[in-house]
Each structure stands twice: as structure tokens, then as C-alpha cells.
Amino acid sequence: MNQYIVLRVVSKLMIPVIMIFALYVQFHGEYSPGGGFQAGIVFTAAFIVYTLLFGLEAAQKAVPPVAAHILAASGVLLFIAFGYASLFLGGNFLEYKVLLPNDQAGETFGIIGIELGVGITVAAVALSLFYSFAGRERR
Numbered sequence: 001m002n003q004y005i006v007l008r009v010v011s012k013l014m015i016p017v018i019m020i021f022a023l024y025v026q027f028h029g030e031y032s033p034g035g036g037f038q039a040g041i042v043f044t045a046a047f048i049v050y051t052l053l054f055g056l057e058a059a060q061k062a063v064p065p066v067a068a069h070i071l072a073a074s075g076v077l078l079f080i081a082f083g084y085a086s087l088f089l090g091g092n093f094l095e096y097k098v099l100l101p102n103d104q105a106g107e108t109f110g111i112i113g114i115e116l117g118v119g120i121t122v123a124a125v126a127l128s129l130f131y132s133f134a135g136r137e138r139r
Contacts, residue, residue: 004053011053018046026119027112036115040122047127056134068128075121082113 022043029035051059083093091098096110 008053011049015046015050018049019043022046022119022123026115029115036118036120037122039119040124041126043119043123044126044130048130051130051134056131060131063127065128065131068124068131070124072121072124072128075117075119075124077117078120079114079117082110082117086110 022039025042026036026039029039047059047063050062082096082099086095086098087093089098094110094114096108097103097106099110100106
């Protein structure tokens with residue numbers, strides 16, 4: 001365990017930076033390349049690095065597999081909720097401009113909302129897949 005002390009100390013400094021970068025990609029995706037999918041993968045990459053250095057049990061303590069499954073479903077539900085909210089407010093499915101009185105504000109709100117749903121779903125599904133493969137026994 002002591003042989004990885006430098007990697008563990010550096011990772012404790014870098015993993016929060018990676019997660020903050022994922023949030024930047026998530027919320028800056030409306031104005032530039034990026035968004036939910038990329039942010040979800042970057043966020044999962046931080047957990048993969050954590051798992052490689054601290055072990056699968058520690059990672060599953062931080063985010064249990066059941067929580068990842070619930071988050072995956074929640075992200076899809078968030079995406080769908082924005083689509084149906086548009087329908088109920090008189091627009092088409094995912095027609096964001098009807099979400100708020102100002103068309104521009106409605107577009108911004110809608111894009112941020114569905115990208116958040118995509119980001120949560122991608123991060124949770126990628127983490128669930130990683131957990132599935134990482135926990136397999138070698139034959």
C-alpha cells in the first residue's frame with residue numbers, strides 16, 4: 001500500500017480538479033463544444049482513477065452501484081421531463097422557448113436542463129459499466 005503514496009496524494013489533489021472540469025464542460029456546453037455526454041465521461045474518468053488507486057471497494061463506498069443505477073434513471077427522467085413540460089406548455093416535444101416567457105431564456109433553460117439529464121445519465125451508466133467489468137473474477 002505504501003508504494004503508491006505519491007500517486008494517492010497527487011490523485012487527491014487532481015480528482016477534484018477533474019470533477020470541476022467536468023462541471024465546466026457540462027455548463028459551458030451550451031456555448032461551445034461540450035455538454036452532457038463529454039462531462040459525464042470526464043466525471044466517470046475521475047472515479048476510474050480513484051478506483052485504480054484506492055480499490056473497487058472504496059469507490060463503491062463513495063458511489064454504490066445502486067446509486068449509479070438510480071442516477072441513470074433520474075437523468076433519463078429529467079430529460080423526458082423537459083420534453084413533456086414543453087408539450088404541456090403548448091409547444092412541441094423539447095421546444096424549449098415555451099418553458100419561460102422570454103424565448104431566449106426558455107431556450108437557455110431547456111438546453112441546460114436536458115444537457116444536465118444527459119450528463120447525469122452518461123456518468124451513471126459509464127460508472128455502472130465500469131463497476132460491472134471491474135468486479136468480474138478472472139478465470
